[in-house]
Amino acid sequence: MSVLVRQGRPEVIESDICIIGSGITAALIAEKLTEERQARIVVVEAGDETVPLADRPAHRARFVAYGENPWGVDHIDGMTADGLQSRSMQVGGLAMHWGGVTPRFSPEDFRVKSLFGIGDDWPVSYEELDPFYQEAEERIGVAGEQGPAEMDPRGKPFPMPALPLTYNLERLKRWTGDSGIAMWSQPSSKNSVPYRGRAICCRNDTCSPICPVGAKYSPDFTWEKLRASRQVELMSRTLVRRLIVDDRSNRIVRAEAVRRGRGGQAAAPVHFRARTFVVAAGYAWSPHLLMLSRSGRFPNGVANRSGMVGKYMTGHRNVFAFIRLPMRLYPGINEQHSLVTKQFMRVAGTDRYMRHDLRVWESSVGRRPRLRDDAGAVLLGDELLADWRERTATDGTARVRAYYDVLPHRESALTLDGAATNEYGDPRPKLTFRDSVESAALRGPTEDAIKALFQRMAKAGNGDIIRSGTDDFQDHPGGGCRMGNDPATSVVDSYGRTHDHENLFVVGAPTSVTGGCANGTLTFLAVGLRQATAIGREFPARRSS
Amino acid sequence: MSSAAAANPPIAGGLPAPARQPNATVLAAIGAAVLPTELGAEGTRRAVSDFQRWMDGYRPSAEANHGYGTGRIQHLPADPRPRWRSQLAALDQDARRKHGQSFAALARADQQSLVRAAVSEERGETLPTPLTARHVALALLAHFYDSPAATDLCYEATIGRQQCRPLSTASQQPVPLTRRGQ
Numbered sequence: 001m002s003v004l005v006r007q008g009r010p011e012v013i014e015s016d017i018c019i020i021g022s023g024i025t026a027a028l029i030a031e032k033l034t035e036e037r038q039a040r041i042v043v044v045e046a047g048d049e050t051v052p053l054a055d056r057p058a059h060r061a062r063f064v065a066y067g068e069n070p071w072g073v074d075h076i077d078g079m080t081a082d083g084l085q086s087r088s089m090q091v092g093g094l095a096m097h098w099g100g101v102t103p104r105f106s107p108e109d110f111r112v113k114s115l116f117g118i119g120d121d122w123p124v125s126y127e128e129l130d131p132f133y134q135e136a137e138e139r140i141g142v143a144g145e146q147g148p149a150e151m152d153p154r155g156k157p158f159p160m161p162a163l164p165l166t167y168n169l170e171r172l173k174r175w176t177g178d179s180g181i182a183m184w185s186q187p188s189s190k191n192s193v194p195y196r197g198r199a200i201c202c203r204n205d206t207c208s209p210i211c212p213v214g215a216k217y218s219p220d221f222t223w224e225k226l227r228a229s230r231q232v233e234l235m236s237r238t239l240v241r242r243l244i245v246d247d248r249s250n251r252i253v254r255a256e257a258v259r260r261g262r263g264g265q266a267a268a269p270v271h272f273r274a275r276t277f278v279v280a281a282g283y284a285w286s287p288h289l290l291m292l293s294r295s296g297r298f299p300n301g302v303a304n305r306s307g308m309v310g311k312y313m314t315g316h317r318n319v320f321a322f323i324r325l326p327m328r329l330y331p332g333i334n335e336q337h338s339l340v341t342k343q344f345m346r347v348a349g350t351d352r353y354m355r356h357d358l359r360v361w362e363s364s365v366g367r368r369p370r371l372r373d374d375a376g377a378v379l380l381g382d383e384l385l386a387d388w389r390e391r392t393a394t395d396g397t398a399r400v401r402a403y404y405d406v407l408p409h410r411e412s413a414l415t416l417d418g419a420a421t422n423e424y425g426d427p428r429p430k431l432t433f434r435d436s437v438e439s440a441a442l443r444g445p446t447e448d449a450i451k452a453l454f455q456r457m458a459k460a461g462n463g464d465i466i467r468s469g470t471d472d473f474q475d476h477p478g479g480g481c482r483m484g485n486d487p488a489t490s491v492v493d494s495y496g497r498t499h500d501h502e503n504l505f506v507v508g509a510p511t512s513v514t515g516g517c518a519n520g521t522l523t524f525l526a527v528g529l530r531q532a533t534a535i536g537r538e539f540p541a542r543r544s545s
Numbered sequence: 546m547s548s549a550a551a552a553n554p555p556i557a558g559g560l561p562a563p564a565r566q567p568n569a570t571v572l573a574a575i576g577a578a579v580l581p582t583e584l585g586a587e588g589t590r591r592a593v594s595d596f597q598r599w600m601d602g603y604r605p606s607a608e609a610n611h612g613y614g615t616g617r618i619q620h621l622p623a624d625p626r627p628r629w630r631s632q633l634a635a636l637d638q639d640a641r642r643k644h645g646q647s648f649a650a651l652a653r654a655d656q657q658s659l660v661r662a663a664v665s666e667e668r669g670e671t672l673p674t675p676l677t678a679r680h681v682a683l684a685l686l687a688h689f690y691d692s693p694a695a696t697d698l699c700y701e702a703t704i705g706r707q708q709c710r711p712l713s714t715a716s717q718q719p720v721p722l723t724r725r726g727q
Contacts, residue, residue, distance in 0.1 A: 084616030202709035332706025
């Protein structure tokens with residue numbers, strides 16, 4: 001179905017900085033810019049407003065009871081693509097239903113070429129990012145435990161004490177210790193103490209998809225504050241469709257958008273004019289917008305003279321297992337919290353490149369109530385409860401999972417889908433993730449080695465593997481506008497400035513070079529905050545900053 | 546009204562109050578037959594009432610929570626309640642045909658026997674989810690066993706799964722459940 005766009009003179013909105021997208025990176029960049037610079041900031045979001053915090057307990061109740069989507073109107077029909085990791089297009093973006101898990105990458109992630117002779121280095125080091133990691137952790141509020149210094153380097157302490165290990169995790173930590181693995185509390189953007197006006201975590205187990213008390217950070221909290229103080233103007237339901245380049249220079253002069261109509265009304269054209277444009281629309285919609293902005297002068301889209309827009313899409317896969325252990329655990333104490341280690345991320349050079357994280361959770365797999373006994377007879381009444389008790393009296397289950405580094409092929413790519421358009425007639429994106437040749441060759445041995453590790457862990461605890469497998473999609477996606485020092489092989493520099501247009505920046509996830517082997521959000525934020533320093537440099541400093 | 550409220554109207558109270566169902570007597574009798582006796586009469590009544598309220602609040606084909614690792618939008622199943630209502634009536638008719646009494650009037654063993662026959666098509670070892678249960682007796686059973694109260698009953702400990710609880714007590718072994726009469 002196509003949507004009518006009203007003809008006539010478009011509304012024109014002017015600002016110093018126009019940020020396209022309102023996800024977590026956009027939120028932190030906008031917050032930093034308002035604190036440090038004198039600039040009028042307009043944020044443009046294609047999706048709807050999100051569910052207010054006050055309404056989240058009721059929405060959560062329906063998610064728990066029925067499995068309903070708790071986020072209301074959180075996507076736009078037609079704004080989808082083959083290969084998308086998830087759907088969330090509303091104020092706050094994907095991080096409205098993230099799990100709040102915030103590990104840092106390790107120093108090796110930024111230097112795989114130098115250290116291991118494989119893939120590509122990032123144009124920024126862990127040491128350079130450390131203060132921006134810290135800033136991100138302070139802005140969103142991260143509760144974390146300092147791991148052993150040689151595994152977990154950081155310049156300053158976490159802003160909040162760690163989430164306490166549960167009774168279950170304490171027992172599992174002793175088990176992993178027996179397996180020769182040092183583990184600690186997973187850093188998380190969940191309040192272990194009241195933080196910046198938000199509540200303490202009450203471990204209600206639904207962090208992902210929805211925290212009903214606001215203890216887990218979500219970007220709408222930042223937007224609410226910035227909007228209330230009139231520091232930014234955030235326009236929702238406004239889809240940017242093109243970036244327009246000045247005829248006589250390479251500067252972007254405007255973003256052309258439509259304000260989506262309600263109830264069958266025509267969409268209204270809006271033009272955003274700004275000195276600086278910041279594309280903060282995530283790994284899929286950022287390269288998509290650059291490619292849609294093609295013209296006679298820029299036939300492959302803006303910022304794409306190198307042909308690198310949409311290339312080198314990143315991510316990582318995981319191998320998982322459920323392990324029966326002879327220890328009584330109590331599933332449900334704080335199900336989404338886990339142990340973590342960087343022991344396998346911080347490896348020295350080896351014959352065969354293999355790096356991965358490792359996490360351990362409590363689990364109820366294999367210990368749930370069942371309808372039939374081993375002989376196939378239906379269990380009812382007291383028999384069912386007795387059977388359940390017997391199967392949980394002495395044994396527990398650990399869930400283990402390792403994300404391993406997948407290095408992207410150049411043709412791990414987002415392209416414009418010639419066969420499918422959205423309701424405005426624009427081609428949809430199409431994502432095809434692909435391992436580099438060297439990474440593809442390592443896949444089998446890596447997955448086998450991780451499974452062997454799980455076997456050793458099970459054996460060390462006198463347990464056994466209930467089941468194991470590999471999630472075949474690439475998680476925590478990024479890339480598509482990767483950063484680099486060479487304009488021939490990258491789209492932006494390490495500060496997010498596009499090589500081709502001095503006033504156009506791309507920030508956060510799409511600028512990633514590789515996917516690392518841990519959840520990516522905190523790294524996207526650290527990179528984004530560093531990029532914000534360059535974005536802000538062109539505007540007068542605030543006196544207090 | 547703010548644009549946020551327009552897009553996402555608040556859901557008053559989350560779940561509705563239970564409504565009287567035409568087959569409430571049969572459902573209550575099924576509860577007494579399939580739920581553990583340890584719940585006692587009051588606990589069983591509560592479990593059945595919770596199930597009834599859950600049924601009343603169901604919104605067929607509502608958008609489901611997004612799956613992880615996919616951009617596909619999925620929806621909840623069509624309304625199972627008409628099927629479940631006929632199953633309640635069918636159980637009562639079976640009872641009258643085989644035993645000459647209503648289902649509610651039968652001995653527990655006879656009730657269980659009728660339920661076993663009715664759920665025999667459910668082939669899997671695991672309990673289905675309440676919404677995918679083919680039979681109302683299984684839906685009731687699954688709804689109860691999916692509850693935090695059932696987990697506490699199994700472990701005989703106050704875990705309080707999915708409830709808001711103090712973070713500070715997370716590292717402690719859950720306190721043993723106080724049994725009735727203790």
